[in-house]
Amino acid sequence: MPREWSITGIMRAMLPVLLALTVVEIGSGLVLDTFESVLLQHPSLLVLVPVTIGTAGNLGSILASRLSTSFHLGTLSFSPRDDELAGNAIATVTLALSLFPVVGAAAWVLSAVTTGTDLPLATVVLVALASGALLSILAVVVTLVATYAAWRLQLDPDDVVIPVVTNTCDVLGVLVLFGVVRVLV
């Protein structure tokens, strides 16, 4: 909960985390850089980059904030048989499975309209779906580990878990996209 409202106070609270996260994000930028030639060759894959990264981070942060609320309300227990935990995990994967094929198709259409595309629609949809499915599973794992760690370290999950999960999922988004493109394209 922010109490300090002076400019330097706000900056001091935020800047260290921000710079650390920036270094992490540069890591994912380097991965993008290594397959830049593939991305430049296939614009429809380039269109997928921000939306894949962003959606992975969002899936993680939505799950994290729901778990954090259940945790504060005392309705969450870290057991694989916990309904709250399992239900939220299933919802995360289902969201990805229903959203990513649409994302793939939209990315293909957008690049066909703007820059032209050389990959078949099915390939782009498959790349999006495979990336999304893998990412949603990873997002669940990362979120559970981070929420559990915050709970063990007695940190407020609201402060710590969401930025950690969002930025970790960003990096994983690029890595998974890279892996899937290497296999499928």
Next chain:
Amino acid sequence: MGIREVAREAYAEAAPALAASTVGGLFAGMVLGGMRAELRAVPGLLVLVPALLATRGNVYGAFGARLATGLHQGLVEPTLSLEDERIRNAVAAAMANGIIASVFAAFVAVLVLTLLARPAAPLTTLVGISIIAGLLSGIALTGAVLGVVFVGFRRGYNPDTLVGPLVTTTGDVFGMAFLLLAVRIVVGGP
């Protein structure tokens, strides 16, 4: 509640915001897809893209959350006024943090690319792009967050639930659009 009910509720609650931010992400992708000439002209620019987009989300997400908490606590008046010192400070700090993190990203990117002996544009080029992109997207995002948080709060919405989807959507859109503009300003372009 059983697993099925929890899952169904979580899905229904998350789907609209997630779909909205997907639209923002696709728009950002369309801009990036159209930036191939710039990406070729400025080696290392692609390395900056995730860091710059994440900075927008991190900085303005925290800015929105701070305003929301301030409104809930009654520290910030629900009528938007730039004479409110807390609002002015929060805006200035967010702007400064955003620009510092963007410039820092440019330094780290050039350092790492040089160490790896990969091609990189001159430091001044990437720093210039980062400052301009950070400044312009900062102004746009400050306006968007202030507008939505205050209007939402006065109309009875919980600003906490508005900030996340708003920032992820507009952060991507403004982040990419102003990055393209910044590249064109610094290196020239079509």
